[in-house]
Amino acid sequence: MRCHIALIALAAVLWSGAASAGERVTGIVLMAPSAGTVVIHHAPFGGMPAMTMTFRVPAQTRLQPGDRIAAEVDRTTDPWSLADVRVVTAAKVTPAVAEPPIARVGDWVADVPFVDQRGHAMSLRALRGAPFAVSFIYTRCTDPHMCPLVSAKFHALQQRLPGRASLVEVSLDPAFDQPRVLARYGAAFGADPHRWHLLTGDPRTVLDFAAHFGILEEAQGPVKIVHSERLAIVDADGRIVRFFDDARWSPGDVLAALATAQYMVQKQP
Amino acid sequence: MRLSSVGLAGVLAVVLGSCSGGSTSSNTVPAVSLGAQAPVSAAVNPAPLNVIPEAVSVNAAVNLTLQARFNAENRPSFFWNGQEVAPTIRVRPGDTINLTFVNALPEFCSVGIETDANLHFHGMHSSPIPPGDNVITTKAAPGGSTGYVIHVNPDQPPGLYWYHAHVHGLSAWEVGNGLAGAIVVEGIGNYVPQTAGLRERVIVLRDPPISSSFLAGEQSVLRRTGTVTPSATARKPLDADSTGGNACSPETDMTPTINGARLASIGIRPGETELIRVVNAASHRHFDLTVDGQQLQLVSQDGVPVSMYPGEPAMIPVSDIIIPPAGRAEFLLTGSRVPAALISKCFGSGPVGNNDPEVALGVFTDDSHWPSHSTEKTQSERHVARLASVRRSPFFNSRMPAPVQERIVHFQEDPTGNYLYLNGQQYNANAPSMFTAHSGTTEEWTLENDTEEVHVFHIHQVHFIVESVNGVPNPSPHWLDTIDLASTGIGVAGQIIPSQTKVLIDFRDPVIRGTFVFHCHILDHEDHGMMAKITVL
Numbered sequence: 001m002r003c004h005i006a007l008i009a010l011a012a013v014l015w016s017g018a019a020s021a022g023e024r025v026t027g028i029v030l031m032a033p034s035a036g037t038v039v040i041h042h043a044p045f046g047g048m049p050a051m052t053m054t055f056r057v058p059a060q061t062r063l064q065p066g067d068r069i070a071a072e073v074d075r076t077t078d079p080w081s082l083a084d085v086r087v088v089t090a091a092k093v094t095p096a097v098a099e100p101p102i103a104r105v106g107d108w109v110a111d112v113p114f115v116d117q118r119g120h121a122m123s124l125r126a127l128r129g130a131p132f133a134v135s136f137i138y139t140r141c142t143d144p145h146m147c148p149l150v151s152a153k154f155h156a157l158q159q160r161l162p163g164r165a166s167l168v169e170v171s172l173d174p175a176f177d178q179p180r181v182l183a184r185y186g187a188a189f190g191a192d193p194h195r196w197h198l199l200t201g202d203p204r205t206v207l208d209f210a211a212h213f214g215i216l217e218e219a220q221g222p223v224k225i226v227h228s229e230r231l232a233i234v235d236a237d238g239r240i241v242r243f244f245d246d247a248r249w250s251p252g253d254v255l256a257a258l259a260t261a262q263y264m265v266q267k268q269p
Numbered sequence: 270m271r272l273s274s275v276g277l278a279g280v281l282a283v284v285l286g287s288c289s290g291g292s293t294s295s296n297t298v299p300a301v302s303l304g305a306q307a308p309v310s311a312a313v314n315p316a317p318l319n320v321i322p323e324a325v326s327v328n329a330a331v332n333l334t335l336q337a338r339f340n341a342e343n344r345p346s347f348f349w350n351g352q353e354v355a356p357t358i359r360v361r362p363g364d365t366i367n368l369t370f371v372n373a374l375p376e377f378c379s380v381g382i383e384t385d386a387n388l389h390f391h392g393m394h395s396s397p398i399p400p401g402d403n404v405i406t407t408k409a410a411p412g413g414s415t416g417y418v419i420h421v422n423p424d425q426p427p428g429l430y431w432y433h434a435h436v437h438g439l440s441a442w443e444v445g446n447g448l449a450g451a452i453v454v455e456g457i458g459n460y461v462p463q464t465a466g467l468r469e470r471v472i473v474l475r476d477p478p479i480s481s482s483f484l485a486g487e488q489s490v491l492r493r494t495g496t497v498t499p500s501a502t503a504r505k506p507l508d509a510d511s512t513g514g515n516a517c518s519p520e521t522d523m524t525p526t527i528n529g530a531r532l533a534s535i536g537i538r539p540g541e542t543e544l545i546r547v548v549n550a551a552s553h554r555h556f557d558l559t560v561d562g563q564q565l566q567l568v569s570q571d572g573v574p575v576s577m578y579p580g581e582p583a584m585i586p587v588s589d590i591i592i593p594p595a596g597r598a599e600f601l602l603t604g605s606r607v608p609a610a611l612i613s614k615c616f617g618s619g620p621v622g623n624n625d626p627e628v629a630l631g632v633f634t635d636d637s638h639w640p641s642h643s644t645e646k647t648q649s650e651r652h653v654a655r656l657a658s659v660r661r662s663p664f665f666n667s668r669m670p671a672p673v674q675e676r677i678v679h680f681q682e683d684p685t686g687n688y689l690y691l692n693g694q695q696y697n698a699n700a701p702s703m704f705t706a707h708s709g710t711t712e713e714w715t716l717e718n719d720t721e722e723v724h725v726f727h728i729h730q731v732h733f734i735v736e737s738v739n740g741v742p743n744p745s746p747h748w749l750d751t752i753d754l755a756s757t758g759i760g761v762a763g764q765i766i767p768s769q770t771k772v773l774i775d776f777r778d779p780v781i782r783g784t785f786v787f788h789c790h791i792l793d794h795e796d797h798g799m800m801a802k803i804t805v806l
Contacts, residue, residue: 030610030632032313041610052561052610065315066532106687
């Protein structure tokens with residue numbers, strides 16, 4: 001009998017030792033009702049289901065309700081204690097800094113204040129009622145595969161625009177591309193300011209607008225801007241209906257997309 | 270998208286501004302009221318659950334003016350009597366809600382949409398004809414207002430309902446940020462005697478996006494449906510990766526709140542049973558509520574006591590309750606001496622839907638020893654009343670007759686998830702109704718989900734019962750107005766099998782005549798087309 005008790009005691013010691021060595025628990029801090037204690041809703045661990053429990057913690061531990069923590073459990077105290085407490089996710093939710101929300105087909109195009117090549121205030125809302133194509137350029141751009149190519153193709157588009165459809169080019173160098181500069185650039189490509197709007201404005205606003213279209217840009221030196229290229233077709237209601245990625249789109253395809261959007265306008269009662 | 274040069278080092282990390290062109294600041298919904306980094310050596314407890322102010326009917330009518338405008342964080346919010354709050358409207362069957370709705374939102378969002386707003390009285394069996402519960406033509410333009418007169422049906426089951434904005438194209442942003450509040454129809458004590466005299470507590474759950482911008486409001490779910498293509502998504506079980514990065518990791522773009530706070534302590538006296546009334550006012554999030562594995566006694570769903578459908582018990586014991594967006598659940602909970610966590614478990618919304626991660630919403634604590642001011646704030650003073658005026662309903666208290674019409678509604682989306690359809694059609698307010706039904710009848714609808722994510726069916730004005738799901742009869746049919754539709758499954762031969770939910774819809778009440786809508790209550794889905802009209806003649 002005595003032997004049995006000794007064995008059970010030995011087993012208990014061994015078991016408790018095994019269970020507490022390096023046993024970690026994760027959970028959410030709910031409250032800290034008094035000095036040195038926290039109430040945690042923990043995930044299953046060591047044969048225990050997920051539940052709410054009170055634990056001891058070192059007095060200097062700083063935790064807030066809502067913190068997600070991971071810690072080592074010591075089952076030898078009453079209540080059990082936590083050591084090596086690490087905050088996995090702090091309760092205070094910080095804004096996601098990650099990616100800007102990129103516009104998608106079906107989204108409304110952002111209505112931000114621009115200034116056109118004539119120096120007139122303009123918003124894309126003014127173009128409602130007819131579809132338009134919008135793309136991005138900067139006047140000092142010299143890469144023949146990018147901005148000049150886009151503008152040359154815009155020239156071709158301008159000749160054959162259906163209905164009241166129009167064209168929009170937004171500057172990626174708004175600080176430099178003032179209306180006068182845009183007017184010169186437009187004239188070089190034969191832009192009709194009534195149908196082909198070259199837009200600039202508050203640099204931050206304009207570049208935010210471009211970023212919203214997924215345009216990545218980075219100034220490399222005082223003149224050169226490395227950027228991606230994209231064209232969007234916006235319908236008469238101001239919704240994006242199609243994207244053409246990079247600058248290799250064919251004017252025929254863009255015209256077809258504009259014509260489709262124009263057709264939808266005419267079809268409406 | 271092609272870059273014109275390699276080595277692009279920097280990417281603009283900007284977020285489009287909110288409607289006022291304002292900040293993209295963090296969600297500053299009133300949170301746990303703690304000093305920064307309070308040490309644990311002092312007691313650190315979440316703030317007591319906020320008690321929502323109530324607009325209560327007097328002499329069979331409640332008159333109120335609700336103003337929708339931006340709060341300090343540029344979020345659409347309700348203001349009532351000068352206070353930023355969506356009051357709980359408390360009425361009795363047969364009362365009238367006279368509500369003046371003022372739209373003081375800024376005229377245009379930065380995305381160029383006119384910020385119209387309106388209201389829907391979700392679950393209320395009242396007329397869809399203006400100035401009633403009409404969302405198709407009734408709306409207030411920015412700077413304008415409109416009036417609602419809602420005659421609470423004398424047969425309206427006593428329970429929890431809600432009101433929320435319902436402008437097609439804007440609903441996720443408006444509701445997600447806060448244009449929603451609770452409605453209580455009194456008298457549940459008449460149908461569930463176990464609740465009579467109990468302290469009751471109204472809980473409004475929301476999921477405001479972290480950014481107040483329109484795009485953040487609408488895109489939270491677009492990300493769900495749009496960025497994951499079915500082929501790229503392995504069907505992995507939930508909790509496959511407990512180290513984070515999986516769907517059950519903490520929330521990143523939304524911050525679920527409970528009566529405006531991220532985490533609340535809810536005082537409940539040990540041994541005392543309370544009626545907990547929860548509305549899921551989130552624009553798209555599911556809540557799967559559990560209280561530390563305790564058995565909860567479900568007494569009502571979607572405003573209707575379970576027992577109102579013939580043959581159903583007064584209470585259904587459950588370990589957890591899934592409340593879809595727009596759903597309501599009312600349950601009994603008994604306080605204990607040890608703290609108990611109110612947790613929303615991870616909810617899986619299908620292979621291409623994002624899942625709603627586990628979140629702690631509150632902790633039920635024994636507050637009988639707290640200082641009285643805490644107790645005052647945390648204890649609801651409302652007790653469930655029995656009403657002399659509640660009568661047996663010829664509709665809700667009777668088994669439904671056989672349907673006169675069978676219909677099928679396919680829930681569909683294009684592969685990008687940007688366009689969502691019912692029976693191949695996107696919502697068009699000017700198009701004829703998809704269905705015409707006849708008052709006095711019932712109809713059997715087969716709701717077929719052809720997509721790889723959960724959708725949430727809701728039909729205005731009426732309730733229904735679920736007959737079967739994927740051919741399996743529902744053993745416990747009771748009244749609902751909002752139901753989850755499971756995502757598609759995969760057959761033994763690898764074929765995609767749509768899910769089918771058969772519901773029996775009750776168009777018997779003669780009050781329900783006119784044109785109204787049915788839709789997916791994941792509101793981004795509704796905004797992107799998943800809604801249609803029905804006319805009841």
